[in-house]
Amino acid sequence: MNELKSLKLGKLEIFPPILLAPLAGFTDSPFRRIVREFGAGLMSTEMISSVGIYYKDQKTISLANFDKSEHPIAAQIFGSFPDKLAYAASFLESKGFDVIDINIGCPTLKIIKSGSGGALLKDLDLIKEILTSVRKAIKIPLTIKARKGFKKDENILKELINMAEGEGVDAVTIHGITVEEGFLKSAEDWSSIKEVKKVSSIPIIANGGIEKEQDVKSLFETTFADGVMVGRSAINRPWFIKSSENYIQNGVGISLSLNEKLNIILRHIDLEVKEKGDYIGIREMRKFMQAYVTGMRGATHFRSKLNTVQSKDELIALLMGFFAIKEAI
Ligand SMILES: Cc1cc2nc3c(=O)[nH]c(=O)nc-3n(C[C@H](O)[C@H](O)[C@H](O)COP(=O)(O)O)c2cc1C
Structure with missing residues (x-):
């Protein structure tokens, strides 16, 4: 593989199809601007509390600040109340975001205890309710970012994707690991992404375990995903996404003095x-x-x-x- 194709999210075309992951505490506006100066497909805010937006908490709202150079940009929201998630999505759409993404994977204890993030994977009916109400509230593309399942060895991706398709979700990002496995490198399961990509009618974005430019290429080749999302490897190398694009298209990454x-x-x-x-x-x-x-x-x-x-x-x-x-x- 040495050619990249645009990733389509509804009417939005994303190129390169290599995305910056939401990273709490890192992907703020200044960092995103640096990443975008090199070149990146879609970028994302860190996860933003829908409850905080709903109650007009100023600190929460400030997480949604962005500069126009950051387009196209997604706002990621978390929560467990369908009405509050829908309110937050609509609020963020009115602030000019291009995509709304819902967090269905965060393994942090505080988030899990609140019934949000990865905890949602325990309740597919609630996810369905959330998707219905958020989809109704916004016109821009809606995506979800999920893990493979909650419990170790669980894989609910087929049911989840099936539901997402039915609810008008425009793409699903999959981190091929369960919530219980946290960030255990050896548990990254790219084959789970490949399996579900085969049966999905909406774009799949693969995520997890990328360390080098070659890994971005391998993740595309292993899973046949429509996009790849990069997290931790971009923190100390804001040029990593551009470098990976170059590596895939020309065989060499970016080398900086x-x-x-x-x-x-x-x-x-x-x-x-x-x-x-x-x-x-x-x-x-x-x-x-x-x-x-x-x-x-x-x-x-x-x-x-x-x-x-x-x-x-x-x-x-x-x-x-x-x-x-x-x-x-
Ligand atoms: C410090 C840190 C913060 C994160 N914050 C978020 C977040 O706000 N929302 C989210 O969906 N995932 C979050 N993640 C998960 C990443 O988006 C990504 O799924 C994960 O790191 C795997 O990708 P990677 O191996 O390329 O880092 C976070 C991960 C880390 C390490």
């Missing part, structure tokens, strides 16, 4: 601080910086210094020092 990487990080700091101010922006940047230096010599020392940094200037000074040493080696 130290200076190019430094400039990306500086731009990221700038966007984050502009959006959130010095105090929060710097704290947000700490976790990205931890990721950016992954695999680099001196990363442990750099990380230990990160938590002492209080201002944008201090952060930039630390970063410049770290990269200057690298240049000299």
Whole structure:
């Protein structure tokens, strides 16, 4: 395989069909803008509480801020009350999002306890009710992002896809792992995605376990999915989606010089601080910086210094020092 085809979500055409996964705490607007500057198909907000939107909680609503350069962009919502999910979907449609995605897979205890995310996989009737009411509330494409099942070894994908087709869902993203298996790498089951792709009449987006550009290609080839969604591998490499597209189409990924990487990080700091101010922006940047230096010599020392940094200037000074040493080696 060396040619990529657009992914169709209703009337929306997504190219490349390589999508940025919703990642709570990471896929905020500044990060998404960096990813989009390289090139990515659809991007997504992190999961947004439908209850928070319903009760007009300002912190929740701020998660739905985005810049026009981020189109096409999906808003992902979570919850368990069909009416509140429908309200949130309609609210987010009116804010200009291109797609509404419903979270049916989050394994976090707090989310599961509230009956949302992955807990929904225990109640297909409730999922059906949710899909009916959200579909009625919006005109833009509706997608769901689900795991294989709740309990270890459970696979309810056929029933789920069948229902999604009947309820007018435009595509299903599948993370081929159960909720109980959490993020256990060895439990990633790409064949479960392949099996359901064979019988699905709506697009399937495959997700889970990608570490290298080659893995994106393999996931397409193994599952015959219409799209691939990338999560953790994009956190320290916002160019990873573009690099994977290049790898599939031309056989080589993107290779960046130290200076190019430094400039990306500086731009990221700038966007984050502009959006959130010095105090929060710097704290947000700490976790990205931890990721950016992954695999680099001196990363442990750099990380230990990160938590002492209080201002944008201090952060930039630390970063410049770290990269200057690298240049000299
Ligand atoms: C830190 C973190 C936050 C996540 N947040 C979300 C989220 O908000 N919504 C969601 O559907 N999945 C979320 N996920 C799951 C990812 O979207 C994705 O399905 C999973 O990481 C597998 O893809 P990957 O192996 O490419 O990372 C999160 C995962 C991680 C590690």
